[in-house]
Amino acid sequence: MDELYLFLIYSVVILSVLIMTEFIYCKIKLPAEITRKIAHIGSGIVGLTFPEFVDSQWLVFILAIVFSIVLLITKHKGLFPSIFAIERKSIGELLYVWDVWLLFLLYKNFDNDIYFYLPYSIVVFADSTAALIGRIFPVKKYKLFLSQKSLGGSFMFFVLSMFFTLLFMPAANYDDTYFFLFVFAFSVIVTFVEAISFSGFDNMSVPVVAVIMLYFYFN
DSSP states (O other): OOHHHHHHHHHHHHHHHHHHHHHHHHHHOOOHHHHHHHHHHHHHHHHTTHHHHOOOHHHHHHHHHHHHHHHHHHHHHTOOHHHHOOSSOOOHHHHHHHHHHHHHHHHHHHTOTHHHHHHHHIIIIIHHHHHHHHHHSOOSEEEETTEEEEHHHHHHHHHHHHHHHHHHSOGGGGGSTTHHHHHHHHHHHHHHHHHHOOTTTHHHHHHHHHHHHHHHHHO
């Protein structure tokens, strides 16, 4: 498909997700922390289709630039409170946009889609689910450095990290003596990185650490 059409299609779909999230925020009156995660998951599902339909990293790069500008302008103008009306300071939405491009670039460079799907799924689903669980069931809150988390949220992040690692790792690795040790260590480390990250930096720190660990495992 022509890249211009792909760019327009993805732009419209992602904007639709943001507008739908704003509608939910205004009509159902959900807290911004929740609608922010709805937007995070919704746009994340769209991003999961990139390896299937997008050939050039430049298309993802341009989308990242465009939506960075959109996010910066709307945040400055006080628009999209469904994303920005939160009490804490965060640049997570911008890091998230560039996280997608970085993972897509690495996937193209290594010619292995696990470098995209595994870290990306953890950021999209494990991180968002952990945040929601931590908010709804704030079991034993704790603070590491400047980051405040809950044991319930961190445990959910750990469980989902293990799930996605087992899901996306090649089946042949299941015969590797150290495979399950790697899965456990991988999940523990990315959970720790998420726990110490603050102001939305986990949207970049978690996938970067995940990619580094995958690289050393496969090499």
